[in-house]
Amino acid sequence: MPSQLWPYITPGISDELFERLPGIPLSKREIRLLLLSQLRLKPDTVLWDIGAGTGTIPVEAGLLCPSGQIIAVERDEDVANLIRHNCDRFEVKNVKVIEGNAPECLQDINVAPDRVCIEGGRPIQEIMQTAWEYLLPSGRVVATAANLESLYSISQSLSQLQARNVEVVQSAVTRLETRGSSQTFTAVNPIFILSGEKLD
């Protein structure tokens, strides 16, 4: 493992350390930290990450929960391979990648989650409904929204599912960047993080 990838004792891996594919989004480090915090992972967590993309959440969750099981669901074959590459890169062994389209492929997963992360899967309301059925009592679901339509759909789903302790968080993050001869603050795209819990 390259020395800059290790050791990671805190969450918040630098974006540059992940292998990328052109056009495939990645949750920026600061947003990822909020998302991970809202997941409230446990050492033995079973996390389903639906629409796992570059795999930043599976990598971070896998490192944080060495005795947990992380299921990364991704519909695109090349992107699924990217998740595998990033897990290998950080020597994360407890991530299983399910290549398939949610919500249909969720029935192929043979372990029920106590945490579900939904990162931009479509159709979002059907995915939330199906994932909720599998979610264990007291489990948590965390979903991200980058636009008004997703924010509304997720919020409506949480209400229909009668999720408790619903929270919506959106932070403003800026990063200092060098532009020509000056240093300017550049905004990271705002993302809403919604979460809720299933009744016991």
Ligand SMILES: C[S@@+](CC[C@H](N)C(=O)[O-])C[C@H]1O[C@@H](n2cnc3c(N)ncnc32)[C@H](O)[C@@H]1O
């Ligand atoms: C915004 S990206 C997630 C990026 C991720 N947050 C990261 O930091 O690596 C969303 C991913 O969801 C996948 N996706 C969208 N709809 C899906 C579905 N119905 N089932 C499975 N994967 C889906 C897309 O292929 C894309 O790679």
